[in-house]
Amino acid sequence: MSYFLALETTTKNCSVAIFKKDKLLYLKEQNEDRYLHSEKLNLFIKESLLKSNVSLQKLEAIFISSGPGSYTGLRIGTSTAKGLCYSLDIPLISISTLEGMSANAKKNKKIFYYCPMLDARRDEVYSAIFDSDNTIVRETRADIVDNKIYLNFLNKKVLFFGPGAIKCKSLINHKNAVFKESIFPSAKNLGTLGFRKFLNKDFEDVAYFEPFYLKDFLAGPKK
Numbered sequence: 679m680s681y682f683l684a685l686e687t688t689t690k691n692c693s694v695a696i697f698k699k700d701k702l703l704y705l706k707e708q709n710e711d712r713y714l715h716s717e718k719l720n721l722f723i724k725e726s727l728l729k730s731n732v733s734l735q736k737l738e739a740i741f742i743s744s745g746p747g748s749y750t751g752l753r754i755g756t757s758t759a760k761g762l763c764y765s766l767d768i769p770l771i772s773i774s775t776l777e778g779m780s781a782n783a784k785k786n787k788k789i790f791y792y793c794p795m796l797d798a799r800r801d802e803v804y805s806a807i808f809d810s811d812n813t814i815v816r817e818t819r820a821d822i823v824d825n826k827i828y829l830n831f832l833n834k835k836v837l838f839f840g841p842g843a844i845k846c847k848s849l850i851n852h853k854n855a856v857f858k859e860s861i862f863p864s865a866k867n868l869g870t871l872g873f874r875k876f877l878n879k880d881f882e883d884v885a886y887f888e889p890f891y892l893k894d895f896l897a898g899p900k901k
Contacts, residue, residue, distance in 0.1 A: 679736070680698065680699050681697065681698055682697040682741055682873065683723065683738050683762070684866075684868040685735050685743065686868065687743065687754055687774045688747025688752060688757070689711065689747055689748060689751065690709060690714075690864060691862050692708050692714045692715045692719055692722060693706070693708075693863070693865050694723050694725075694726045695865035695869065696732055697868075701869070702869055704729045707865065711742060715755065716754055726781075734766060738769075738876070739763075739876050740762050741773060741868040742759040742773070742866075742889075743775045744889050745774075745890035745891060746775065746820075746892035747796055747822075748787075749757055752891065755889070770881060771840070772887065772889075775890075776794045776796070776806045777806070777808070780792045780808040781812045781870060785810055785811075786837070789837045789856065790834035790835050792810070792837050793805065793806070793809070793828070793831075795840040795842030796842045801845075802820050803821055803846060805821050806819070807836075814853045815831075818892065819892075824849055827850075829852075834854060837858060838850065838855060838857050839857070839861045839865075840861055843858065843859045847859075
C-alpha cells in the first residue's frame with residue numbers, strides 16, 4: 679500500500695495529513711493567531727500516524743507545501759520533511775501552495791479563473807491565476823494590489839480566495855470579482871497533486887531542495 683505524509687506550514691495553519699494513495703485518511707491542523715509550528719508540528723505528525731494506524735516505516739514519500747508563504751513556517755516544514763526523508767530513505771515531493779489551494783477549490787461553472795491569495799504583509803499578496811482545469815495562466819507573484827492589477831482577467835468571473843483575499847476585497851471593485859476568504863492552505867490539499875508526482879517519479883533532491891520564498895526574508899526589529 680502507498681502511504682504518504684503531507685505537511686503544510688506556509689501560513690499560521692499548522693497542518694498534517696496522512697494519505698493512502700490520494701485518499702485522505704487523517705487530518706490534524708490548528709489555525710491560530712500565532713505560529714505554532716515549532717511547538718506542534720512533530721506532535722501532529724505523531725498523532726496523525728497513530729490515528730491512521732500507519733507507521734513511519736510504511737511511508738513511501740513526504741509531500742511538502744513548497745510556498746510561497748511564511749519564511750519561518752517554510753523553514754520548519756522543510757527541515758522536518760527533509761529529516762524524515764533522510765532517516766527513512768524516501769522521496770521528497772513538493773507541491774506549490776497556491777496550486778494546491780486552486781486544485782481543491784470547489785469549482786463553479788460560473789467562475790472562469792481562480793486566484794488563490796496569501797498575505798505577504800503590508801499591501802502585498804502572493805497570488806497566481808489558474809483556469810477551471812487548474813492550469814496556471816499567470817505565474818506566482820508578490821502583487822501590490824490595486825483596482826487595476828487583475829483587469830486583464832476580469833473580463834470573466836474570477837474567484838479571489840485565501841487568507842490574502844480579505845484585504846483585497848475593498849481594492850478590487852469589479853462586477854466579475856468574487857471573494858471567499860474562508861479557504862486557507864491545508865495539508866489535505868496536497869494528496870492528489872502529490873500522488874500524481876509520486877507516480878511520475880517527480881522527486882526533489884533532498885539535499886538541495888529549498889522552498890519557494892519569493893521574497894527575501896526581512897527580520898523584524900529586536901524587542
